[in-house]
Amino acid sequence: MEIKIGKTDGKLDPELFNSVAHQAARRIAGDDLRKNDNKPTQLRKFYDEIVLWDSKVSLHPEKFDEYLPFIRMLNAKAAYAKGRKLVDDNFVNLMHSGLAQVVCPETLHTFKLFMEAFMGFYKQERPN
Known part of the structure; x- marks a missing residue:
C-alpha cells in the first residue's frame, strides 16, 4: 500500500490522516478476515x-541523521514479523512506503501522525 506523507505545494494532503489512513486500515483489517495475520498487538x-523515535528526534533534532538507520530498521523488523506470520505483505508495504519517505524530523513526525490515525481506524475496522 503506497502512501504519500510529504508535502505538495507546501501543504499536507488534507485527507492523509482521514480517508487515506482509513483506507489503509480497512485494507489491512480486511486482509485479517481471510488470514490470521496483522495481530493488533504487533501493529501497536x-x-x-515510531512514537519512541519521534520523541527522541524531537528532543535532539540534530541527531536525526544518526537515528535514521535505526528508524529504517523498522523495515527489517516488519519483514521478521511477516516471517512469523504476525503481519502480512500489506502492512510490510505500508511500513516500507512510509519509512522510505522519512527524510527529516518533519517527515518522521508526519509518519507518526499517519500511523496514529491508522491505528485508530484499524481499531474501528477490527475491534477485537
Missing part, C-alpha cells in the same frame, strides 16, 4: 516504536 508495537 510498531506504532509505539
Whole structure:
C-alpha cells in the first residue's frame, strides 16, 4: 500500500490522516478476515516504536541523521514479523512506503501522525 506523507505545494494532503489512513486500515483489517495475520498487538508495537523515535528526534533534532538507520530498521523488523506470520505483505508495504519517505524530523513526525490515525481506524475496522 503506497502512501504519500510529504508535502505538495507546501501543504499536507488534507485527507492523509482521514480517508487515506482509513483506507489503509480497512485494507489491512480486511486482509485479517481471510488470514490470521496483522495481530493488533504487533501493529501497536510498531506504532509505539515510531512514537519512541519521534520523541527522541524531537528532543535532539540534530541527531536525526544518526537515528535514521535505526528508524529504517523498522523495515527489517516488519519483514521478521511477516516471517512469523504476525503481519502480512500489506502492512510490510505500508511500513516500507512510509519509512522510505522519512527524510527529516518533519517527515518522521508526519509518519507518526499517519500511523496514529491508522491505528485508530484499524481499531474501528477490527475491534477485537
